[in-house]
Amino acid sequence: MNPVPRPRYQTIIDEIGMKKSMPTSKEQFEWYVNDGPEDCPIVFLGLGPEPDKIPKWFGLSDTDTLYFVECQDFVDQTDNNWNGAIPDNFTRIAADVFTAEIAANSHVIRYLPVQRAFPSFYGPLTARLLLCKSSFPAPSKIVWLPITEDDLLGKELGIAFEEAGYTVKFIDHEALGKHPGAVLPELLEDGTPNLFFSINFKGIDHFGLCSHILHEAGVQVAVWMVDNPFNVLPTVKSDYWKNIKLFVTDHSFIGPLIETGARWVTHLPLAASPHFFENTGQLPDHAHGIEDALVFVGRSAFPDKEKFFAGISVNPALLTTIHEADEAHRFDYLWWREQMKDVQLWPGNQVRQIGAGTELTSSRWKSDCLHAAGDITIFGDDGWKILENADVRPVVDYYAHLPAIYRTAPVTLNVTGMQLPAGLTQRHFDVWCAGGFLISDTNPGLQIFPKELVEQVTYTHPNEIRDLFLRYREETETKRNLRQAWRECILHDHTYRNRVDTILTALNL
Incomplete structure (x- = not known):
């Protein structure tokens, strides 16, 4: 047949x-x-x-x-x-x-x-x-966040927008992303927001119908790319993203995004939330005994990393270059992009070749720094147990336990990944806000802080970490003054309320 x-x-x-x-x-x-x-x-x-x-x-x-x-x-x-x-x-x-x-x-x-x-x-x-036949009110001081309160930055942004005088509505981003034509008209009848503020394009369907509907209703749409933009953009299947307002945590991506077609991009770093980190938190049972320890908190890899980079191999010649280089060299995303100039940033998935190489060197950098740190207590996953010098303890609750850990440990170590060449981590803000003390690797993102503060707590080579820890392990007047200066800097200029003010000003709201 x-x-x-x-x-x-x-x-x-x-x-x-x-x-x-x-x-x-x-x-x-x-x-x-x-x-x-x-x-x-x-x-x-x-x-x-x-x-x-x-x-x-x-x-x-x-x-x-x-x-x-x-x-x-x-x-x-x-x-x-x-x-x-x-x-x-x-x-x-x-x-x-x-x-x-x-x-x-x-x-x-x-x-x-x-x-x-x-x-x-x-x-x-x-x-x-x-x-065309919907009846909905004119936009008012409402912001829609297409996340849940338990998602990344949900609580922080919700409180910060409310402090700025906005009514906040959390939207089911999965339903919205799958069925914008059915979900949005009904939502708009209950109140039209001034702003729809997405994290990493959550809540916006692949083809951008959601953004077109909101534009028709007079709503401003903005996306904050908290992660590497070119690890996020492969899910976008239409040119619509080039016309909406984009914020990035890492300013080094502004140029590449504009080269790729974006018409409006501005810098919006991460920040601290005093509501959750100032004088809050309680030590869990497995966090006792860290009063003299150098502490690191973090994952050994981002969730589903193997799936995200499945089928992608890294050029062996580039790996040889990396292994022969000094440990302090930063083989970050921009370095990998320079080596792969022919790779198209968008559309398509081929850009993940750059991300895969970057993730490899990012893992190496973190491992080198944690190994060079000497005795260290790590709160994270079992992936860190390959480090013989580490006391690896289970993960902790971000809101309930982390502030107390930062406040109790004499020094907390930050190691910045390579996916965001000039990006900062939550540790750059949370540790100081909680009353802790942070030492960090240098990167261009630290330029948002006073130079005189940055120079005293940063290292460029893994071998500098141990000496920096020993310098600040004991409580001294110098350390107290430095901690207070950092804390005042964060609380005055780098809270999520500061970031919301930046958003509203940039969008003329």
Whole structure:
């Protein structure tokens, strides 16, 4: 028995340079039936590759009033017969003619494959259609955070925005990311925010319909890329991200993002939350006996690292270069990018080759520093047990236990990963806020602090760590004064309330 051949579809190149098939059948269309007069106009958002079949599929006659909007990038890729196949009673209209009023008083039919191929063109039209009959209030002092309070920075941002006079609403980012067209119109009826503030694009679907709907409703959309932007962007499948407001924790990514097409990027470092770290926390049972210890808190690898970099190998020649170099050399993300100039930063996943190399040298740097530190107490996962000099203890609760650990230990060690060449960690802020004392490796991100404070607590080579710990292990007047100066600096200029003020000013809110 001969297998049934698979149908051959027209293929096109979509807005981000990827090949997409354009299947043709009635099932590829979605019909929005207007509840007004039966004879209201019919508007097609995309006709698909065989427009001559549409009248039969939808029971249309040659006397019906029919209009269509088509993306020119699609038209330019059709064959010579496409225009001739459009029935005579179909009239093409420009995208800006498809207003909310037209959408509200027409039957609208969407050809879905082309919507996914050119979401920057069709997304605003779909948003107009979805909201054309909605009744929602004008934007007010509300901020939507598409995270839960227990997610990364959820509690901190929630409190900081409330302190700035905003009502905060936490949004289910998973439901929103999967079904923005169904979820958002209903949410907007309960109150329209001034700002939708996403962490690492959480809550925004891959094709950006969420951002188009919010824009149609008059809501500002901003994304704070807390992690390496080019480890986050592979999930984005549309150009929409280039037009929204982007914040980055690491200023060294501003240039590369603009080179890749971003139109608005500004620096927003991490910060401290006095609400959770100033005079709070309690030592867990497994944290006793650290009064004379050098302490490190952190994971040996980020979750699902192997899955994230699955199938990616690192150039052996680059590995040889790294192994022969001095331990103090920072083989960070920008170094790896320089070695892989031909790798496209976006779109696609090939950029993860740069991230994989960076993660390898990041792990090496952390291991070298922790090994050179001498006797050290680590609160983290079992991956650290390969270090013979480490007393590895179980992880601790970030809010309930960490402030007390920082406050009790004479010195806390920070080792900054290589994924963010000029990025800072929460330790740079939390330790001082909690009343602890931090020593850290040098990196360009520390420029946001006074130079005279930074120089006294930083190292450039792993072999300097032990001497720096011994210098500050005992409580002295010099140490007390330095700790107080750092604490005042953090509480005055580097809290999440400071960061929220930066956000609101930058967005003219």
